[in-house]
Amino acid sequence: MRPLSLLLLVPLxxxxxxATIIRSTDLKxxxxxxxxxxxxxxxxxxxxxxxxxxxxxxxxxxEGEGWVRMLSLRFGATTAPKAGASGLPQVFNVAxxxxxxxxxxxxxxxxxxxxxxxxxxxxxxxxxxxxxxxDEEAAKRFASQxxxxxxxxxxxx
Amino acid sequence: MRxxxxxxxxxxxxxxxxxxxxxxxxxxxVDTVKNVGKAVKxxxxxxxxxxxxxxASRLLGAAPLVPDPALQRYVNHVGRWLAAQTERAxxxxxxxxxxxxxxxxxxxxxGTIFITRGLLEKMRSEAELAGVLGHEIVHVLRKHxxxxxxxxxxxxxxxxxxxxxxxxxxxxxxxxxxxxxxEMYSRGLDKSDELEADRLGIVIAARAGYDAYGLPTVxxxxxxxNAQDSALALMFKTHPAPxxxxxxxxxxxxxxxxxxxxxxxxxxxxxxxxxx
Numbered sequence: 401m402r403p404l405s406l407l408l409l410v411p412l413x414x415x416x417x418x419a420t421i422i423r424s425t426d427l428k429x430x431x432x433x434x435x436x437x438x439x440x441x442x443x444x445x446x447x448x449x450x451x452x453x454x455x456x457x458x459x460x461x462x463e464g465e466g467w468v469r470m471l472s473l474r475f476g477a478t479t480a481p482k483a484g485a486s487g488l489p490q491v492f493n494v495a496x497x498x499x500x501x502x503x504x505x506x507x508x509x510x511x512x513x514x515x516x517x518x519x520x521x522x523x524x525x526x527x528x529x530x531x532x533x534x535d536e537e538a539a540k541r542f543a544s545q546x547x548x549x550x551x552x553x554x555x556x557x
Numbered sequence: 558m559r560x561x562x563x564x565x566x567x568x569x570x571x572x573x574x575x576x577x578x579x580x581x582x583x584x585x586x587v588d589t590v591k592n593v594g595k596a597v598k599x600x601x602x603x604x605x606x607x608x609x610x611x612x613a614s615r616l617l618g619a620a621p622l623v624p625d626p627a628l629q630r631y632v633n634h635v636g637r638w639l640a641a642q643t644e645r646a647x648x649x650x651x652x653x654x655x656x657x658x659x660x661x662x663x664x665x666x667x668g669t670i671f672i673t674r675g676l677l678e679k680m681r682s683e684a685e686l687a688g689v690l691g692h693e694i695v696h697v698l699r700k701h702x703x704x705x706x707x708x709x710x711x712x713x714x715x716x717x718x719x720x721x722x723x724x725x726x727x728x729x730x731x732x733x734x735x736x737x738x739x740e741m742y743s744r745g746l747d748k749s750d751e752l753e754a755d756r757l758g759i760v761i762a763a764r765a766g767y768d769a770y771g772l773p774t775v776x777x778x779x780x781x782x783n784a785q786d787s788a789l790a791l792m793f794k795t796h797p798a799p800x801x802x803x804x805x806x807x808x809x810x811x812x813x814x815x816x817x818x819x820x821x822x823x824x825x826x827x828x829x830x831x832x833x
Binding site for chain 1: 610611613614615616617618619620621622626629630633634635636637638641642646649650651652653655657659661669673683736739740742743756757760763764765766767768770773774777780781790791794800803806807809810811813814815816817818819821822823826
C-alpha cells in the first residue's frame with residue numbers, strides 16, 4: 401500500500417548498524433508500550449539496529465529480535481568511545497586546520513568559520529528568499545493538504 | 558516625642574553625610590545598569606528584522622539558495638505552518654535551503670531560517686524537517702542570537718555605539734555589527750539556548766500535527782554519522798554533541814514525545830519534494 405515507506409526502511413535494514421543500549425530497557429514484540437515484553441536488555445548491551453518507526457527502533461540482540469525505545473539507543477559499538485569524547489577533538493582540529501591553513505579571501509563562498517567571517521552581502525539571493533516566502537493562508541492550505549491538524553501543546557517548564 | 562525626633566535627626570545627619578559619596582556612586586551605578594538595560598531593550602522588533610535581513614544577506618553571500626523554486630516553496634510552507642503555532646506568528650518568516658553540502662541550520666533574528674542541502678538530504682520525512690525548523694524557530698522566538706549580538710556589540714563596535722549601528726544602515730558601525738552577527742554562527746550559542754531550542758522545537762512540531770520524534774530522529778542520524786566527517790565540523794563545534802542532546806530530551810520530554818508520537822510523518826510528501 402505504501403511502497404515508498406517500505407523503500408525508506410531499506411537503507412537502515414540493509415546496514416544493520418551496530419548500536420548500544422544506554423539504559424536498561426524492555427525489548428518489545430511490537431513498537432508500542434503495551435506490546436508483549438520479550439526480554440529486558442541491560443545497560444551496555446550491544447545490538448544491531450534494523451529499522452526505525454517513530455519513537456521505536458527494531459533491533460537484533462542475543463536475546464532475540466524486537467523493538468526498543470529509540471532514546472534508549474546510541475549508535476556505535478560498546479567498545480568504541482562515545483561520539484562526544486572521540487569525535488570532538490578531531491572536529492576541532494578540522495576547524496583549526498581550516499583557520500590556519502587557508503588564506504582568507506574576500507567574498508569567498510562556504511560555511512566554514514573563516515568563510516562566514518569573510519562573507520559579503522548577496523542582495524540578489526535575498527530578493528529570491530523573500531519571493532519564495534509563504535503567507536499564513538498558503539501555509540494553512542498546505543497543512544490541510546497533508547491532513548495536519550493544529551493542536552494545543554504546552555511548553556515544558 | 559520631640560526629644561526622640563531630635564535624637565533621630567542627630568543620628569541621621571552624620572549618617573547621611575557619611576554615605577553621601579558612596580550613595581552618589583550607587584546612583585551612577587544604577588544609571589549604568591539602567592543604560593545597559595536600555596541598550597538591550599533598544600533593539601525593537603523593526604530593528605531586529607532589519608538586522609536579520611542584513612545578516613541573512615551575508616549568509617547568502619557565503620552560500621546561495623538551491624536553485625529549485627518548488628523546493629524553496631515547500632520548505633517555506635512547512636516553516637510558516639510551524640511558525641503560525643507560536644507567539645511570534647506575525648513576524649515576516651522566511652525559510653531558505655542553502656546550496657551547500659555541510660550539515661547545518663541557521664536562525665537569523667526577525668524570522669529568517671536557513672537549512673543546508675546537506676542536512677535536508679539526511680532526512681527521511683517532513684516530520685524530521687519540522688523538528689529541525691522548530692528548533693531554529695525557537696532561537697528566533699527567544700531572541701537567542703539577537704541577545705548574543707547585543708552582548709558582543711560593545712566589543713565588536715570598539716567605541717562606536719550600538720545606536721549608531723542601528724540608525725545608520727550604510728555606516729561603518731553597521732558593517733561591523735553585521736559582520737559580527739554573521740561570524741557568530743561559527744562561534745555558537747550557550748548550551749542552555751540549544752537545549753531549550755530542542756525542547757520547545759519538539760513542542761512546536763507537535764502543535765503543528767507532526768510526529769514529535771522528528772527532531773530526536775535527526776539527532777540520532779547525526780549521532781550515527783562519523784563525527785570526523787568535515788561536513789559536520791561547524792555544527793558539532795557550535796552545538797552540544799547529539800548524544801548529549803538526546804539524553805537531555807529523554808530526561809525532560811518523554812511525556813510530550815509519547816503523547817504525540819503517532820502524529821503525521823509525511824514521508825512520501827517529503828521524498829517527492831526532495832528527490833525529484
